[in-house]
Amino acid sequence: MDQSFAQLSQKPRWQMGVLLVFAVAAWITAYNVIQPLADWTSYSALGLARGSHLGEAVAFFLYDVPKILLLLSGMIFLISILRTFFSPERTRAMLGGKRQGIGNILAAMLGIVTPFCSCSAVPLFIGFVESGIPLGVTFSFLIAAPTINEVAVVMLFGLFGWKVAGLYIASGLIIAIVAGMVIGQLKLERYVEDFVWKMQVAVGMKGEKLNWVDRIQRAWESVREIVGKVWLYVVVGIAVGAGIHGYVPESALAGIMGKQAWWSVPAAVLMGVPLYSNAAGVIPIVSALMEKGASLGTVLAFMMSVVGLSLPEMIILRRVLKPQLIAIFIGVISMAIIVTGYLFNLVL
Amino acid sequence: MNVKILGSGCASCKSMYNDVTRIVARNGWEVEVEYIQDLEKILAYGVMATPVLVVDEKVAMLGRRGSSKIERVLREAIKMQIS
Numbered sequence: 001m002d003q004s005f006a007q008l009s010q011k012p013r014w015q016m017g018v019l020l021v022f023a024v025a026a027w028i029t030a031y032n033v034i035q036p037l038a039d040w041t042s043y044s045a046l047g048l049a050r051g052s053h054l055g056e057a058v059a060f061f062l063y064d065v066p067k068i069l070l071l072l073s074g075m076i077f078l079i080s081i082l083r084t085f086f087s088p089e090r091t092r093a094m095l096g097g098k099r100q101g102i103g104n105i106l107a108a109m110l111g112i113v114t115p116f117c118s119c120s121a122v123p124l125f126i127g128f129v130e131s132g133i134p135l136g137v138t139f140s141f142l143i144a145a146p147t148i149n150e151v152a153v154v155m156l157f158g159l160f161g162w163k164v165a166g167l168y169i170a171s172g173l174i175i176a177i178v179a180g181m182v183i184g185q186l187k188l189e190r191y192v193e194d195f196v197w198k199m200q201v202a203v204g205m206k207g208e209k210l211n212w213v214d215r216i217q218r219a220w221e222s223v224r225e226i227v228g229k230v231w232l233y234v235v236v237g238i239a240v241g242a243g244i245h246g247y248v249p250e251s252a253l254a255g256i257m258g259k260q261a262w263w264s265v266p267a268a269v270l271m272g273v274p275l276y277s278n279a280a281g282v283i284p285i286v287s288a289l290m291e292k293g294a295s296l297g298t299v300l301a302f303m304m305s306v307v308g309l310s311l312p313e314m315i316i317l318r319r320v321l322k323p324q325l326i327a328i329f330i331g332v333i334s335m336a337i338i339v340t341g342y343l344f345n346l347v348l
Numbered sequence: 349m350n351v352k353i354l355g356s357g358c359a360s361c362k363s364m365y366n367d368v369t370r371i372v373a374r375n376g377w378e379v380e381v382e383y384i385q386d387l388e389k390i391l392a393y394g395v396m397a398t399p400v401l402v403v404d405e406k407v408a409m410l411g412r413r414g415s416s417k418i419e420r421v422l423r424e425a426i427k428m429q430i431s
Contacts, residue, residue, distance in 0.1 A: 088396035119358030120397035127396035
């Protein structure tokens, strides 16, 4: 990329630094104030009774909405900064020459930190495959990137704690690695559309060189974009969650979504396929459902199916993959998610 | 000057094309703006993600950025052209 475009007038460094310090201080203050503020508003200002359905629901809502929005902004900012150190070009270079196994593990991990939007799936797929990265390794990347969704991680952390968030990341990685390895072993190159192999891809394109001011600007743009897209779902989702929290009786769902219902895991995965939701919308509802008896494994399976098996992305990938490969792709990921769901139900 | 936005038809690629068209119109620049969705043409620039801003056949900006950043990039390009 032509570096002369990069010498642009930007905010002076010290100004950016001051803004950043200010923002961090404001964030920390806000985060500490929301719990007492929510309690005061529900129980003093609005005069609701502690322990009552309405009181609990309102306090929950008034605390969780700002909490999740703050967590989202903060974590997306940090993750975006991390992502400015990675690019598809760097990832391609790092994966070059790595064989199956190591390659799959590295590809899955890079899938988390490389900036990726599902509309880039096709150029990225072609770019990786053309430069000699094995099909299975490429798939490990393509599975990890959308499945391990940063909004989902933040919300799981905010609502369930770091153990569940960690489990989600770990299972996403394992699914991506194993599914990629399986696809690699099946030697499915002939199910990639022929034109892909004939393409001349201009390799050697380097990513941009960024300075810290630009990184912070990009991270801030990401926060605005993502929170802008997602905040309403967060509010509605938590409102529904608060309602269920306060009003639906305990164990109402244990029968159909609990551990005993063996078919709940595959059913949850199947339900996830046609749904293309963002993680923010699904999780708060899922959290309230869980409180009422749905088991964690079923719920995580549903979530990973929604974000990882997205119909729009499959349609996009059809441009470069023949139907047999798409079917195998969906099949392998579904199996992996189902197994993970059962495992969690057994273990937790 | 010729500006191309390489996109795959997703919402953010389309909205960047709209941003660029708007910025060019607002400033009254003599710039031709094209939206390229053809896969082969996109790959010819050696990029692996969209959207991409291409100015006079050179990659100028990768990814979806805000309007102020886009405008800065375009201004610099015009300045360089004149000089």
